[in-house]
Amino acid sequence: MIATQASGQSGPKVHMNVVEALEKISKALGILATQTAIENRAGMYSKNVLAETLLLPVFQILVKAPDLKSLNDTSPTAPFLDLYSKEKKLGIQVTTETTAQKITDTVMGVIKGRPGRKQLVIFLLTTSKPHYKTATKKQWKRLCGKRIRFDPDRSIFAIDGLYASIKLAKEQEIRAIEDVISRSIVGERFIDVEKCLKTLSHRQLDYEKETGKYIPDVFVEKRETKNLARTFAHPALFLRRTLEALVRADNPLRNALLSKAGLPLLTFPPIPQTPQRSLDDTYAVASNLPNQFVELRDILKKYRELTFKDPPPFPVKPERLYYYKESIWPLECLGIFLGYRLDDLMRELSAVSSRILIITGKAGQGKTNLVCDFTENFLLKHGIPSAYISPRMLRSMATADLGDAIQRLLFDNRARSFQEAAELLSQHARLANKPFILIIDGINEHSRISNFAEKLEFVLESAMLYPHIKVLLTCRSEFFQQRFGKLIDGPLKKHVLLLESNDFRVEREFQDELVAGYFSFFKVESSHVSEVVREILKKDTLLLRFFCEAYGAKGKSQGYVQPYIPNIQREDIFEKYLDRKIGAASELWKAATGKTNDSDAKTELREVLVSCIKHMLDNNQYANVPVSAIPVTLSEPLEALLEEELILRRDLAENQSIFSSPDERLNFTFDEFRDFMISHYLVHRVYAKDPKEFERYIQTATPKESQVIEGVKRFLFYAARNGANTKFLEFYESQPWYTSVYSDEVFFVDPRLLTKTDSDKVLECLQSGGSSARSMVTNLAVRWSARVCPHLNLDLLLGFVAQCSDSQFDDIIRPSFRSSWESDDGASAKAFCKFLATSILPKRAPNRRLPEHPLYRLLVILMPVDATPDLNSDAFRLLREIFESNVTYVEDLLWQALDYKMSVHRPYVWRLLSCNQSELADDDPLVKRALAEKSTSTENAVLQQEVSRFLQRRCSNIARENT
């Protein structure tokens, strides 16, 4: 009948289309019937999903009720009705249960529910409708009476009945239904949103891991940025947490204080209950609640700014004025603590209702690491629909339309437009009761940034039209205001929450974990890295990154064996890093240009760096190289280098005038790497061609750029000492730059290349004292293994200490090992004792033939460091513990220490010697030594006392004589 109608209206073509449409509908409903018949209703076949995505739009067309909508859980008849049209007063129940009891319950439920429903339809998610007894049908009719229109024969139908109704519909309606069904779960144009999104996010995460931008498990949640991101991305869950925190913040102590001070009491507005909420409800609560706190926060602000001079901010009861005057400080604290706590919580509420979250931060602060960690450990684990993309991916889509690029990335071009994709995502998010989160990481990394900024703004405006779509962007701070400022000034302002992630220091324990995390990710063999190196890496995350890339097995050939690394050799690390990164950039460049010659690619990439450095040296300007300094012929390799900001990065120069817009400049991504490159250029391009030109450069280099010059000095020193360029060493040794950095940098030269001359120079430096001597002391102490460091090691320091005076000890040794409450750099006496107790002693007992022997000798010297007046210190306590189980060994150590020239340590030595219980004969050499000490150290009361104690305890005859 429908086919005839269609042919009558539009000719044979339409007739065919309708037939085709009906065939497709029939096929899809057949799949639906089969799936429901085998009760495969898990996952995407759940009743709710089918009711929302398939049946709702189909019924909207069939019953001509565009306002038919899904009833949420809060509706009183929600258990009995799934869909409802207010206009038609029609309720539809979708159910998989076909029993008469279920129908009865539904009918009863609808009657008892909110009045006003006139018609009830029950759709059975089964192949066909079962046969109900006549008596039962009569009972239903009797129950409904005139209150609800419900005909058991016509108002209950199954999938076969649905198809029959569709066949009777008009041609246009059939086509519309076919369109809906084809996009539904049983249709041929169905897009599995969840699968598409997960695939995309995993692909991007893998890429970030591959390039080393994301190192799993090293992210430290120091600031609240991540928690705000959690609240932003999972508002229904985290709003509850914020509301609970608000309840906790409402402390009655506050009003006790205010009452005593005669001030008006402060009451919190009522905090809503925290049940499971729909997204819309969540947003409504989060948007309204801050308004109710405005007054309270204003009052707290006044207390926060309270001073002793000002009059009371609010009227104080005269009889309580005395208490108020004494409570100004507690009141100020109330304003500060509660005020800031509420500020934080209001920010959480604003994260709930915001649609766009922008995280900005300086280069290298870990924005990508944060976003990747957030995606992998939060979004994916919580099943939050999300897509993680980068400007690089968007650019690769090769389309001018950003929205189109996004939908193609997300759905592999299966959505017809960005709008269709957004509609799909919005619907998916509503069903999941979790918003869809689109993450675009590093928006500043797009090569045509101005153009991209405009397009991004447009796409975001379009996305905001669809509920439940949220966007998380990250951007470098310096680019944000200049290039993306419109996001927070323009029409999007009301949707945006901007977070600036600041730099932070991490505590020592976290540094250990950070190093372990990097080592594990880059496959660095930890046992092949000396303790000295680990200590240095803990303090310098950038160097840690370079180090791991240079020596780790990740990305290297299968046969790679990591060498033992006794020392940090920056030159070697940077050379290896450069090689790897040039290799990576050449791959990118080859992929972009289609060129195949690897050596050409690398040469051109290096030429870009050479041009950059040449410009720096020619202009004595080491930052912000204009892009024009790079020849146009090298623009493609330049783009390849800028792609991942591995070596160079794009920056914005300051405005030249108020009328000019800022232009783009080039900088090295890491300053230390730039210094390495400059020194390399000076040695291999300048000195190699004309030594005089090199000499001229180092003579004229001004201290204006002192930081760069210091870095260059350091790398020139390494270049001279790397053993490969003896001619340059001969020349450079006589230069003042060489001697000025010698004491700091000699410890970073490959220990195998050091000589006896270096030992002599270091000793000379120790003798002369001062800060450079102090820095050498710790450098020597941590190099305790003579096998690894044959020349500059702890033995050399101990040789010096044996000969040093008390004043040298106080000038050099004591301050070098003193602990600081502010920081623990791992070279203090305390840290040293901890290392010995936890890393050395549990492995093997002390023995003078073992390489650790010098460590115990140092322990003796460290006894006076950080000691209390009663001669107690970490080193003393540890040595006494060791003494208990290694009497002979420690007595030998102490005996040896008595030969040292200085006397600072002697009271500690005698006290320890007196701890031994065994009695000594009068002619024992130790007794003789004690008697001699007693007679010569008459001016040192502490020493006298300790020697006397020793004699009393261990030499009873002499003690008796003394008595």
Added chain:
Amino acid sequence: MIVPVERGEFNSQETFLICVESVPTEKAFLTRAKVKPDHYAAELIRTLYDSLFHRSLDLRLDFLSYYQIEYRSFRRYARKRLLFPMSVANTAESQFLCGARMFQFRPSLNFIEGNFGRTFLEGLLDPRRTR
């Protein structure tokens, strides 16, 4: 059990991890403190009870409700989210596995400061230990 969370190099706020088998009732708490309900001392103890069990973050609940999916274990949550030192994170996890309730307590009452205050608090939380 009261576990002091060491003040880090960059964290100066005094914090304690309060672990109890179960939260005592306010009445039991007052009885343990040996104070009469209508006296000033009871007022103080009630305030302490409120600070401990109502105003402090219940870590067990916080973890189970919001962070369990993200962090595999309580130790990771204590370490990564709360930034507790490793030793405290380990203790917290063992307490968690024993079913203890844990509260992140930042004292604001003078009478529980110092060693005396801590012993007093320990007595209130676990009367068997001080009996």
